Amino acid sequence: MSDWVPPRPKHGLRPRMDVVIVGAGIVGLTTARAIASARPELRVALLEKEPVIARHQTGSNSGVIHSGIYYKPGSLKARLTVQGKEELQRYCAERGVPFDLCGKVVVAVRPEELAQLDMLAKRAEDNGVAAERISLEELHELEPYAAGLGALRVRSTGIVDYPVLCDWLADDLLAADHEIRLDTAVTGIAEEADQVVVATHGDYVHARVVINCGGLHSDRVANLSPGSHTDIRIMPFRGEYYSLVPARRHLVNNLIYPVPDARFPFLGVHFTRMIKGGVECGPNAVPALAREGYSWRDVDLGDLKEIVGARSSRILARNYWRTGLGEIHRSLSKKAFVKALQALVPDVRDEDLIRTGAGVRAQAIGPDGALLDDFAFAETARQIHVVNAPSPAATASFAIGRIIADKALDRLR
Ligand SMILES: Cc1cc2nc3c(=O)[nH]c(=O)nc-3n(C[C@H](O)[C@H](O)[C@H](O)COP(=O)(O)OP(=O)(O)OC[C@H]3O[C@@H](n4cnc5c(N)ncnc54)[C@H](O)[C@@H]3O)c2cc1C
Known part of the structure; x- marks a missing residue:
């Protein structure tokens, strides 16, 4: 969880925004960043129900920068993890956010897992990720206390503190005069021909496009506006x-x-x-x-x-x-x-x-x-809902953010 606190806004709540994003986890923040980078003149507001950003999934994950070995070739997960990882590392390097590409080992402990290890190595290759079968001697050089019958080494896996990364993203957005409103739960969404009205407790914001990055509540947020938008739960x-x-x-x-x-x-x-x-x-x-x-x-x-x-x-x-x-x-x-x-x-x-x-x-x-495996979205003329962004969505977030930004910018053209 992040202890980031936004500086006092320079002005009161702006009632009209170009883009309203529900949820200030890493997907909401990277989406805002992608929109703000592509079209700096647009006004973007993130509405977050918690008193801090990155409280839920982003704040309590394992902190791994995944390499992309596991996912079905051609899936969004496979593609966006590899792309997003590069962008995330570039951002961390530019901003001085600590990360370490320390690598990992996947270890087979039962005979029947050896064939699965080979399949995993093949899948890694299909996804363009380097992964090598290593001998037990090599495994013990890397991890002297690990036991196993066989192992795969993935050098490009890394570790990072995602809430710290989110603090940087939030600071960038505020520096560019976008808004992050904490303690602001979105309770209603009404789409009209030329705008979307977003209700929070005791307030309304009008936006040209609304993006739902509500994580554990994303299906509920998607179904807030009349006419259900997803049957995914x-x-x-x-x-x-x-x-x-x-x-x-x-x-x-x-x-x-x-x-x-x-x-x-x-x-x-x-x-x-x-x-x-x-x-x-x-x-x-x-x-x-x-x-x-x-x-x-x-x-x-x-x-x-x-x-x-x-x-x-x-x-x-x-x-x-x-x-x-x-x-x-x-x-x-x-x-x-x-x-x-x-x-x-x-x-x-x-x-x-x-x-x-x-x-x-x-x-x-x-x-x-x-169980839905791939990242998934539900869309209307003025709404984009991220309805499935499980692991490794933190790793892939910069690429997910860019895809959502493209969808939003298409609607704003
Ligand atoms: C135990 C665990 C381990 C994981 N390990 C990894 C890992 O090592 N590497 C990796 O890449 N991924 C990992 N993941 C997955 C990754 O953390 C998530 O995929 C990613 O954080 C999703 O980000 P998000 O922004 O979509 O969701 P969240 O971080 O959950 O953010 C959603 C935000 O929306 C807000 N919100 C919800 N409803 C409303 C509303 N009505 N109004 C306003 N705000 C609202 C919430 O308060 C929250 O802040 C892990 C996840 C978990 C749970």
């Missing part, structure tokens, strides 16, 4: 983390990942060195009981009713109940979580780990209960 999946105690951080040099289960958009619990220091372990993927459900205690009856009541979540539960139960078990039992980590680094012990935080992923599901 957001399903919140919490990712919980442990941290290695300082005396045991030597067990991990950089990033150690398992071979992912190809049926899911999640990568499996792994070890991540953080740019600000420390090593995080996780995240798992448990169904959350609230859209902003950061622990089992966070229950929102409205959210829960919606999740349980929807046919799509019932289909999802029916299809994946076994995996779901395994994840819930690993959430409730530290021993089970540690066991999953020990598959990668056998020397990790229960007492080496302290529970740190959690993030909640906004994972879209279709009406048929399928």
Whole structure:
């Protein structure tokens, strides 16, 4: 989470904007940046319901700059991750935002995973990302405590602090006289022929184009205006983390990942060195009981009713109940979580780990209960809704922002 506070505005709320963006996470901020860079004369306002920017997914992610090895060739995820990563690194280098292209290893721990590792290497090649199969000797040179039967090395993976990056993006926008309004929840959207009226608590803003980057609430924001714009629903999946105690951080040099289960958009619990220091372990993927459900205690009856009541979540539960139960078990039992980590680094012990935080992923599901894999948008004449921007959308954000900006600028021509 960022502790960035906007400087006092030079003027009151401007009632008429060219573009209003809902949500000041990294996708909202990079979108604003892309529009402001392409057409500096346009007036852009970001409306954020929280008192700080980057509070939700952006503020509680793993801080990894993904390389793009996992995603289906030709998909938006595959393309925009590779492009966005380059742009993000360029921006960080220009602004002096710390990042480190430390590389990662993906480790096969079961014989049947060796073939999957080869498939992953092929997929990386198809996506234009360099990834090399390495010997166990090479693995142990990179990660002396990792166990495995085979490994893939990806040199271009990196780490960064996304909230720090967002602070820079926000400062740039304000310096160019755009607006970021905190504590401003968007509660209504009405599209007219020549404008969109955006309601917040007790106020209205008129815009020529509205862009929804509402993350965990993006489906709700999309459906605020009369005439539903999407049948995609957001399903919140919490990712919980442990941290290695300082005396045991030597067990991990950089990033150690398992071979992912190809049926899911999640990568499996792994070890991540953080740019600000420390090593995080996780995240798992448990169904959350609230859209902003950061622990089992966070229950929102409205959210829960919606999740349980929807046919799509019932289909999802029916299809994946076994995996779901395994994840819930690993959430409730530290021993089970540690066991999953020990598959990668056998020397990790229960007492080496302290529970740190959690993030909640906004994972879209279709009406048929399928987990939506690719980034997705829903559009009207004057509205653009980002309805699926899960991992690696932070890595890809600069490229996602440019695509959305192109859509917005087309409408403003
Ligand atoms: C546990 C976890 C680990 C991850 N790890 C990585 C990683 O290592 N690398 C990577 O690339 N990606 C990672 N991701 C994914 C990445 O963090 C997200 O894809 C990305 O942050 C999405 O950004 P966003 O701006 O769309 O959403 P968010 O950051 O969630 O921002 C949405 C914003 O919209 C605001 N909002 C919602 N509704 C309203 C409303 N009605 N009015 C006003 N404001 C509203 C919210 O308050 C919020 O600030 C991870 C995600 C999680 C949860």
